[in-house]
Amino acid sequence: MENILELNHVNKKFKGFALEDVSFSLKKGFIMGFIGPNGAGKSTTIRCIMDLVHIDSGDIRLFGESFHNNMKALKQRIGFVYDQDVFFDDLTGEKNKRVVAPFYEQWDDDVFYRYIKEFAVPLNKKMKTLSKGTKMKFALAMALSHHAELIIMDEPTSGLDPVFRKELLDVLLDVIQDESKAIFFSTHITTDLEKVADYITFIIDGKVVASEETDELLEAYSLVKGPKSAEPQVKTARPIALKETSLGFEAFMEGSEARLLASKPNLRLERPSLEEIMYYMVKSGKKN
Numbered sequence: 001m002e003n004i005l006e007l008n009h010v011n012k013k014f015k016g017f018a019l020e021d022v023s024f025s026l027k028k029g030f031i032m033g034f035i036g037p038n039g040a041g042k043s044t045t046i047r048c049i050m051d052l053v054h055i056d057s058g059d060i061r062l063f064g065e066s067f068h069n070n071m072k073a074l075k076q077r078i079g080f081v082y083d084q085d086v087f088f089d090d091l092t093g094e095k096n097k098r099v100v101a102p103f104y105e106q107w108d109d110d111v112f113y114r115y116i117k118e119f120a121v122p123l124n125k126k127m128k129t130l131s132k133g134t135k136m137k138f139a140l141a142m143a144l145s146h147h148a149e150l151i152i153m154d155e156p157t158s159g160l161d162p163v164f165r166k167e168l169l170d171v172l173l174d175v176i177q178d179e180s181k182a183i184f185f186s187t188h189i190t191t192d193l194e195k196v197a198d199y200i201t202f203i204i205d206g207k208v209v210a211s212e213e214t215d216e217l218l219e220a221y222s223l224v225k226g227p228k229s230a231e232p233q234v235k236t237a238r239p240i241a242l243k244e245t246s247l248g249f250e251a252f253m254e255g256s257e258a259r260l261l262a263s264k265p266n267l268r269l270e271r272p273s274l275e276e277i278m279y280y281m282v283k284s285g286k287k288n
């Protein structure tokens with residue numbers, strides 16, 4: 001199946017921070033979540049993909065094409081939601097739309113007004129008077145209104161209330177029903193990803209530590225819980241991290257190692273959440 005987005009060995013060095021050998025790919029018909037702690041390099045990676053930051057080395061391919069060849073045309077096929085205000089603050093939503101829409105050959109007013117109505121965004125108010133969440137809804141409507149095949153969003157759910165977050169996730173699932181599209185978005189809200197993401201790419205300190213199917217990632221690790229007396233037994237099985245709790249201990253382990261302990265009556269194996277995987281991998285400094 002065709003990769004809609006592909007990063008191969010991408011490097012970008014800033015003073016004090018570097019993206020190192022970043023590689024991952026996303027196929028048509030799927031949603032990929034992009035996670036990592038603050039400052040891990042998510043926005044920088046997204047800016048590299050959008051050619052807003054120039055990479056030092058490596059290759060980024062969009063729709064199978066190297067983006068350096070034809071970024072202007074390729075951007076027509078991308079719906080982009082940025083993590084900063086990009087619209088004209090002193091203009092209304094309607095006027096902002098009129099400025100941006102002509103840049104897109106496939107702009108579709110019907111789709112735009114449908115989303116605006118669905119998201120209940122007032123178009124007659126100046127952007128600067130809108131709440132953060134309402135601005136985000138406007139940005140989403142804009143990104144979804146030119147028949148983009150790839151939707152890229154930098155923390156689109158930040159600032160959104162839980163009710164609209166759920167609605168947004170439903171919209172995303174709806175968008176990829178059309179299997180020729182794909183969605184790539186960064187977020188800190190890992191529970192959202194457990195609901196919608198087929199794949200997760202996880203970045204720590206500029207390096208990709210995992211890029212795989214969400215279910216595979218969730219299966220790859222295990223939480224082993226037990227009383228204090230069982231701690232030595234678990235320590236010999238080389239946990240990635242171990243923490244004492246009021247009831248005993250909790251060990252974060254490779255799934256394969258943990259399953260060897262499954263028959264021990266005093267131990268309990270649990271599937272960690274994405275948030276727990278992220279927490280323990282960051283805490284233990286696990287890097288590729």
Ligand SMILES: Nc1ncnc2c1ncn2[C@@H]1O[C@H](COP(=O)(O)OP(=O)(O)OP(=O)(O)O)[C@@H](O)[C@H]1O
Binds near residue numbers: 014016017042
């Ligand atoms: N233009 C730049 N010049 C120098 N350093 C930069 C530049 N852009 C980003 N950085 C640095 O790159 C690092 C990664 O930042 P980035 O915004 O990509 O992280 P992030 O994973 O998106 O974080 P957050 O979750 O907090 O949004 C940070 O240390 C940041 O200061």
